[in-house]
Amino acid sequence: METEGIKYAGSKLKILPYIQAVAGDLGAKTVLDGFSGSTRVSQMFSQMGFRVLSNDISVWSETFATAYLLHDRPISHYREIIEHLNGVRREYGWFSEHYGGSPDSCGKRPFQLKNTMKLDAVREEIDRIGLSGTDKAVALTSLILALDSVDNTLGHYSAYLTGWSPRSYHDMELKVPHLCPHKEGNRVFRKDIFDLLKETECDLAYFDPPYGSNNDKMPSSRIRYNAYYHIWTSIILNDRPQVFGKANRREDSRDWKNTSVFEDYRKDKEGSFIAMDALRRLVREANARYILLSYSSGGRVSRDELYGMLCSEGKLLKVIETDLRTNVMGQMRLTNKWANTGRHTSEYLFLLEKQP
Ligand SMILES: C[S@@+](CC[C@H](N)C(=O)[O-])C[C@H]1O[C@@H](n2cnc3c(N)ncnc32)[C@H](O)[C@@H]1O
Known part of the structure; x- marks a missing residue:
């Protein structure tokens, strides 16, 4: 799949x-x-x-x-929109000012200027032609996927790489999402x-x-989705928020906000x-x-x-434990004998049937 x-x-x-x-x-x-x-x-x-x-x-x-x-139109309809957006002329705007860097600089920006200028132009065009509903969602998804493929990060936007990643030199191109x-x-x-x-x-x-972190000494290692992906919020809302810090994060993505x-x-x-x-x-x-x-x-x-x-809340039918490094899978029924001895991070899947 x-x-x-x-x-x-x-x-x-x-x-x-x-x-x-x-x-x-x-x-x-x-x-x-x-x-x-x-x-x-x-x-x-x-x-x-x-x-x-x-x-x-x-x-x-x-x-x-x-x-x-929820997409509800033929793929050809979305292809037309994406082709149109790919054709817009680059322009310097809010995203370039805060997130674009020249290839001659030392990086520390999430994208190269040529790609943020494309972003600025495409984002304005989405609003100018009045895309809404699923059309807008498909266009924004395509734009974000395109940016994700030319980023200069380790996968999140709370810090950027010094120097430029090889993929950041590519020209971003919007594609129709896999619908x-x-x-x-x-x-x-x-x-x-x-x-x-x-x-x-x-x-x-x-x-x-x-998941949070099980390290009491380093609660700050918790993943803050808002802080990590602030840039996607700004692209979707196109609200040009106040930004702060070296990563130019949105004001509303400060650590103390939106705790879970x-x-x-x-x-x-x-x-x-x-x-x-x-x-x-x-x-x-x-x-x-x-x-x-x-x-x-x-x-x-x-x-x-x-x-x-889980055992006290219903009938535990299955537990699957995967060690993502070795890809070992253990499957158990109502016994908590774990394969992982604590050396690697494992992912667990618990299947529970609720008692009526
Ligand atoms: C571990 S991630 C989910 C990853 C997802 N299954 C995937 O494959 O991409 C946890 C998600 O929970 C969301 N989240 C955090 N608190 C939430 C809440 N109170 N209600 C709904 N979603 C929440 C975060 O935005 C984040 O996307």
């Missing part, structure tokens, strides 16, 4: 085949992807023929999901997951929450981890027969704690 997406912290690209194998066996029709991020999992669910409810709190994820899950036929009735949301759970029902809920309960490293008054309570709440509040939970061994909550919590 072919999906596409930007470089994204926590993307499940590598474990898509495992998610597909587990989800395909349940007879589910409607599937919720509660933290859709790059939307690779949502795209796969849609290609598997499920009706997909895709949700994430971030505006870029909403844009990608709208393009991949596949989809079921009627897909929905896209941009909500806090707990607000969404109150109003949705599905057969299978897939949850891939932010899933990343919280503190304990509550009763002594239990706030992140753990949030995971339990997810399981309890999901209106779904099956819950598939992704988690990482580097996350705030340990696998044993998670295992214990």
Whole structure:
């Protein structure tokens, strides 16, 4: 199954085949992807023929999901739009001022000037010709994918490389995103997951929450999606915000803003981890027969704690552990004998059937 997406912290690209194998066996029709991020999992669910409810709190994820899950015109229609946008003449604007660098400089900017000038021109053109709805989402998705392929970063935008990456020299080119036929009735949301759970029902809920860090001494190592991908927000909103710091981040992406309960490293008054309570709440509040939970061994909550919590909330049907470095997969039933001895980061998939 072919999906596409930007470089994204926590993307499940590598474990898509495992998610597909587990989800395909349940007879589910409607599937919720509660933290859709790059939307690779949502795209796969849609290609598997499920009706997909895709949700994430971030505006870029909403844009990608709208393009991949809700597109409603023939591909030739989108091809015309993309060809038109590729033909616009470069111009120097807000994005070039803040994010473009000359090839003779020492880098430390996310893109070369020729590409930010293309970005400035394309972004203005999208508004000038009045694109809206799925047309706009497809155009913005195409623009962001094109930029992601010529970036000068390690995959996020809170710092930029000194010197220029080889790919940053390429001329960016917009392409029609990989749009596949989809079921009627897909929905896209941009909500806090707990607000969404109150109003949705599905057969299978897939949850891939932010993991936070299990290192008490370095809580700042937590992934801040807003800080990492501020530039995608600015491109989508085209709101020319106040920026700060060396990376020219949006004012509203400062670290202390938009913290997530899933990343919280503190304990509550009763002594239990706030992140753990949030995971339990997810399981309890999901209106779904099956819950598939992704988690990482580097996350705030340990696998044993998670295992214990899930066993107390329903019937644990499957646990899959993948060591992404060795690609070893272990599968277990109701026994917590782990393959990983703690040396590498593992990804876990827990399949739970909720008790009626
Ligand atoms: C580990 S990533 C998901 C990655 C995704 N499965 C993929 O393959 O790209 C976690 C996501 O949770 C989102 N998020 C964080 N807090 C949230 C909340 N309270 N409600 C909904 N989404 C949230 C973040 O924006 C981020 O995209």
